[in-house]
Amino acid sequence: MRIIREQSVWQLTFMPRFFPVNAYLVEEGDSLTLIDAALPYSVKGILQAAQRIGKPIARIVLTHAHGDHVGALDALKRALPGAAVHISARDARLLAGDKGLDPNEPPTDIRGGVPKPGKIRTKPDVLLEDGDRIGSLLAISTPGHTPGSMSFFDTRSRALIAGDAMQTRGGVAVTGQLKPWFPFPAMATWNKEAALDSVRKLKELKPSLLAVGHGRMLKEPGPAIDRAIAEAERNILS
Ligand SMILES: [Zn+2]
Helix, strand or coil: CEEEEECCEEEEEECCCCCCEEEEEEECCCCEEEECCCCHHHHHHHHHHHHHHCCCEEEEECCCCCHHHHCCHHHHHHHCCCCEEEEEHHHHHHHCCCCCCCCCCCCCCCCCCCCCCCCCCCCCCEEECCCCEECCEEEEECCCCCCCCEEEEECCCCEEECCCCEECCCCCEECCCCCCCCCHHHHCCCCHHHHHHHHHHHHCCCCCEEECCCCCCEECCHHHHHHHHHHHHHHHHC
C-alpha cells in the first residue's frame, strides 16, 4: 500500500502499479473520515494508516457501490462499530444488490462490479442527498458512473474527492471516456451523458486538488478538467 498526503487528504493506494485502487482518509480536528473501502484485503492497511496518523476513523463515506470501493466495508464496520456508514440513498440500493433503474433515469444498464444481493451485510447508517455535510465535507451528487455516485468537497481546502466520476490513471478523463491504458472505469460506467454533466458541475467548484478512485492526485486540476470535458463533449456530441 502506498500513502501520499496532500493538505488534509491522505490517499491510500492498493496495487499501485497493476490496478491502482484508492481509498482516502480526510483529517478533521480529532478524527478521520474514510472515503471508500477499497478491496476486501484492504482493511488492515486502512486501519494501520489511521493508527499512523493518530486519529480514529469516525465516519465511513462511500462514493458509490462498486466492489472495488466497498470491498472492506463489512470488515471495517466490524472493527469500527461506532463509525457511521454513509452512501447516497440511490446507491444504497446498489449496495444491497438491486440493479433496477428508477422510472426517471436514462435506460442504460448499470455496469461494473455491483455486489450480489446479500453479499454486503453492512446497512448504511446515513443516506446522503446532494448538499449534505459530513464534517468539513460537502456531498455533491455526481451521477453517471453509477446513478447514485457522489463526490465530496472539502470546504476548508477545496480538495475534491470524486470517486469514479473522473479518472487520472491512463490520462485524466470524465468517466465513461475510454482510456486504452486504463479502460476499466469507462467499462463500468452506467451513463456517459450524465457523467459529463456531473463533471461540468464539479468544474464549477474550482477544486484545488482532484482525488479519484483510480490514479494519482492532481493539484490545481482546472485545466486538466477542462480538457477532459472537451474530449468527452467531442466524443458524445459527434
Ligand atoms: Zn466504480
